[in-house]
Amino acid sequence: MSGGGIVWRSVSKSFGALPALVDLDLSVERGEVFGFLGPNGAGKTTAIRIAASLARPDRGEVLLAGVPASRAESRRAVGYLPEDLLFPSGLRLGEWARVQIRLRGRDLSRLPHAAERAGLSNRMDGELAAFSKGMRRRAGLLLLLALEPAIWLLDEPTADLDIAGREMIENAIIEAKGKGATVFLSSHILSEVERVCDRVGVIEKGRLTRAAPPADLLPAPFLVDLVLPALPEQPAALLGGRPHVANREARRLRVFVSDRGEGNEVVRALEEGGFPPRETVFRPASLRDALGEVSR
Amino acid sequence: MRELAREVFLVFRRGRGFPLSLLLLAGAAALFWIALQATGTFTVNGEPVDLDESARVALAIGLGVRAVSFLILLFLLFHGAGLVLGDAETGRAAFSLSAPISRARYLAGRSAGVLLVVLLFWAAALVLFEILLFSRTGSLRAEIAAGAAVIVLAQALLLGVLVLFRLFLGGGWGAMGALLVWIASAVLSLDLLESSLFAVDVPENVAPWWLPILQPFLGGEPIGWKADLVRAFVRLFPPIGNATSVGIDLALGRPVFPSFDWWSLPGAAVWGGLVWWGSIRLFRRRDW
Numbered sequence: 001m002s003g004g005g006i007v008w009r010s011v012s013k014s015f016g017a018l019p020a021l022v023d024l025d026l027s028v029e030r031g032e033v034f035g036f037l038g039p040n041g042a043g044k045t046t047a048i049r050i051a052a053s054l055a056r057p058d059r060g061e062v063l064l065a066g067v068p069a070s071r072a073e074s075r076r077a078v079g080y081l082p083e084d085l086l087f088p089s090g091l092r093l094g095e096w097a098r099v100q101i102r103l104r105g106r107d108l109s110r111l112p113h114a115a116e117r118a119g120l121s122n123r124m125d126g127e128l129a130a131f132s133k134g135m136r137r138r139a140g141l142l143l144l145l146a147l148e149p150a151i152w153l154l155d156e157p158t159a160d161l162d163i164a165g166r167e168m169i170e171n172a173i174i175e176a177k178g179k180g181a182t183v184f185l186s187s188h189i190l191s192e193v194e195r196v197c198d199r200v201g202v203i204e205k206g207r208l209t210r211a212a213p214p215a216d217l218l219p220a221p222f223l224v225d226l227v228l229p230a231l232p233e234q235p236a237a238l239l240g241g242r243p244h245v246a247n248r249e250a251r252r253l254r255v256f257v258s259d260r261g262e263g264n265e266v267v268r269a270l271e272e273g274g275f276p277p278r279e280t281v282f283r284p285a286s287l288r289d290a291l292g293e294v295s296r
Numbered sequence: 297m298r299e300l301a302r303e304v305f306l307v308f309r310r311g312r313g314f315p316l317s318l319l320l321l322a323g324a325a326a327l328f329w330i331a332l333q334a335t336g337t338f339t340v341n342g343e344p345v346d347l348d349e350s351a352r353v354a355l356a357i358g359l360g361v362r363a364v365s366f367l368i369l370l371f372l373l374f375h376g377a378g379l380v381l382g383d384a385e386t387g388r389a390a391f392s393l394s395a396p397i398s399r400a401r402y403l404a405g406r407s408a409g410v411l412l413v414v415l416l417f418w419a420a421a422l423v424l425f426e427i428l429l430f431s432r433t434g435s436l437r438a439e440i441a442a443g444a445a446v447i448v449l450a451q452a453l454l455l456g457v458l459v460l461f462r463l464f465l466g467g468g469w470g471a472m473g474a475l476l477v478w479i480a481s482a483v484l485s486l487d488l489l490e491s492s493l494f495a496v497d498v499p500e501n502v503a504p505w506w507l508p509i510l511q512p513f514l515g516g517e518p519i520g521w522k523a524d525l526v527r528a529f530v531r532l533f534p535p536i537g538n539a540t541s542v543g544i545d546l547a548l549g550r551p552v553f554p555s556f557d558w559w560s561l562p563g564a565a566v567w568g569g570l571v572w573w574g575s576i577r578l579f580r581r582r583d584w
Binding site: 001085088095100153 | 299302303306307308309310311386388389390391392393394395396398401473498512516581583584
């Protein structure tokens with residue numbers, strides 16, 4: 001398993017009047033695991049589909065290991081797992097996997113081992129039409145494990161999977177990275193992205209707004225999670241400009257702080273301002289705290 | 297490409313198309329058998345028609361071959377284009393389309409799978425016909441296979457038309473459009489229509505200067521420049537029906553009539569090339 005990275009070079013794509021991607025410029029280095037975050041309809045799937053050459057950009061291009069994605073040979077290095085994995089009707093898992101491996105000019109030697117790792121070795125003669133969504137996703141993983149591609153394009157790979165399935169995919173991603181593969185994944189599951197990704201990009205309305213290692217996307221390493229009797233009109237004034245997320249309906253305020261001492265200062269400032277917290281929790285901050293609003 | 301063709305065959309084999317095809321095949325064989333039996337009992341005004349054995353057999357073969365080609369037309373209209381494009385249209389082919397193969401090879405592989413099904417359908421029909429013929433006459437007719445081979449060319453063209461129309465217009469409208477092309481082509485191939493069109497004769501002395509240059513490419517004897525142009529138009533129209541007629545003439549073991557219908561075959565090949573070229577262009581430009 002060896003190969004290069006992925007480059008989106010000024011890629012734009014619209015569906016009618018609706019812009020799905022606007023001038024996306026992004027490089028994912030070889031051997032890097034990159035997570036793409038954003039709300040539904042933000043353009044994550046479009047970015048992946050253009051890289052997998054299932055959609056054509058209106059402008060710009062995607063390079064896979066230096067080769068334009070529009071050229072068939074660029075896809076030799078690619079393993080793609082779509083968000084909604086469907087199969088040609090009437091096929092059995094073993095037949096489908098063999099066709100796909102041969103289409104890529106690979107031999108079938110890794111197939112039995114891949115089937116075992118995906119937990120599907122006793123389902124190879126099973127009709128794909130009877131597979132549940134989770135099983136279909138495992139079938140997709142089976143193919144990736146059998147192909148060992150240099151570039152993995154994963155569109156919400158763990159959606160609809162049980163805990164064991166999620167762990168299986170996460171382990172496969174970490175193992176692929178260890179072998180030098182480049183992994184690009186989109187997800188709504190922030191904890192998963194935080195665990196496996198070297199870098200995270202945030203996309204909103206087709207535009208990449210941030211791209212950095214997960215820790216750098218956090219305003220501060222810790223958080224004070226507070227439930228108040230009512231939220232102040234201008235929380236920033238009371239919090240001394242500290243970054244925070246306010247949820248008015250739940251009367252909840254999450255304030256990012258650098259340590260416990262700063263957390264205590266925040267609580268005192270709220271008490272002095274007439275908003276004594278009913279509940280206070282001090283904990284490490286996560287991507288969910290920082291990006292929750294964009295990933296919901 | 298071979299893998300894609302095999303996949304189509306497996307999908308067909310396990311889908312509803314397979315039992316339906318067996319039923320259609322049984323229907324064609326039954327029709328052939330009935331024709332073989334009935335041609336000996338034809339009467340006109342209560343008087344038996346004097347048909348010799350070879351004429352009876354030819355009549356039955358004609359009916360059988362027409363029945364099979366019509367049934368395959370139905371198969372292609374309702375199932376064939378779907379087998380080529382259905383998986384791509386419904387997102388089931390995402391894995392295949394992300395493989396390092398060109399869109400042209402994808403279409404070629406899938407279409408080859410459908411044509412393989414058509415060939416098997418024909419092969420089964422021919423075997424059945426020959427068995428029935430042998431049981432009735434004690435002899436076999438190699439011409440049926442030659443005729444079927446030519447009709448398969450027409451059916452490859454029809455499949456291309458179907459794929460193109462489906463890509464351009466969508467499922468139902470695409471099938472409707474392709475059916476209209478087939479009907480128009482079949483109507484234009486009718487000998488009677490051609491005869492009435494070509495009866496429009498003009499004295500040679502008013503023919504334009506360029507007619508003698510074109511004449512060798514038009515085929516047949518000169519019958520007047522306007523009629524020659526009509527003949528050229530008939531041949532240039534997607535000649536699905538013309539090529540089928542040539543195939544049926546061959547299957548019957550009779551000279552292809554009118555002789556210029558042979559020109560339908562290169563015409564079918566050229567139209568097939570154009571239609572498939574258009575299909576590949578549309579397929580490549582579309583998002584899947």
